[in-house]
Amino acid sequence: KPTIGVLALQGDVREHLHALAACGAEPVPVRRESELAAVDGLVLPGGESTAISKLLEVFDLLEPLRLRLRDGLPAYGSCAGMILLASEVLDTRLDMRALSGIDMTVRRNAFGRQVDSFETDLDFAGLDGGPVRAVFIRAPWVEQVGDGVEVLATVPSGPAAGRIVAVRQGNVMATSFHPEVTGDLRVHRLFVDTMVRPRARV
Ligand code: GLN
Known part of the structure; x- marks a missing residue:
């Protein structure tokens, strides 16, 4: 079974470890370069990007992680993890070190005060079994995607209707929301499946 790391510097690491184990993967927390080198895939959790x-800089993981992503490491980021995987981050107060796992521009804390945190059901491309319950917590959205990035889900209704909240490019996937907190394993399973049946990076 695939060994999947969860970047364990900050954020909801434990929830992802549980979800991955429940999907039949071998989850391991990643804090060091040697641990990163040993995984078949990596989850970047929600938290504070x-x-x-x-x-990532303090632990000397930034460059090693950039290199592994460039070499095709499968990765999945939820919320803060999505922000980290972006090629560009929109936030006026911030100079973030983008990992560029997905060719996309992400806006941090995009939903504004009214809908700062909310839940909704949304259709998720490639997932059978009905809509996914999506939990958004001070979430980002994807403002722009490059060629070869698939949009997997958008907000169905309300003030943010149509905003992109799940994407995939090759083996790298990201969601604005937190499937790790709902007990619905389908998004994690989709990610674990990419390690069993890899997709070409476009
Ligand atoms: N607002 C957080 C950030 O900008 C993300 C929140 C989350 O991961 N739930 O990093």
Whole structure:
């Protein structure tokens, strides 16, 4: 079974470890370069992207992770993890170190005060069994995607209707929301499946 790391510098690491184990993967927390080198895939959890970004530098993981992503490491980021995987981050107060796992521009804390945190059911491309319950917590959205990035889900209704909240490019996937907190394993399973049946990076 695939060994899947969860970047364990900050954020909801435990929830992802549980979800991955429930999908039949071998989950391991990743804090060091040697641990990163040993995984078949990596989850970047929800949390605080600025903090995780700084800790990536402190732990000397930023360059190694960039290199592994460039070499095709399968990865999945939820919320803060999505921000970290972007090629560009929109946030006026912030100079973030983008990992460029997906060719996309992401806006941090995009939903604004009214819908700062909310839940909705949304259709998720490639998932059978009905809509996914999506939990958004001070979430980002994807403002722009490059060629070869698939849009997997958008907000169905309300003030943010049509905003992109799940994407995939090759083996790298990201969601604005947190499937790790709902007990619905389908998104994690989709990611684990990419390690069993790899997709070409476009
Ligand atoms: N607002 C957080 C950030 O910008 C993300 C929140 C989350 O991961 N739930 O990093």
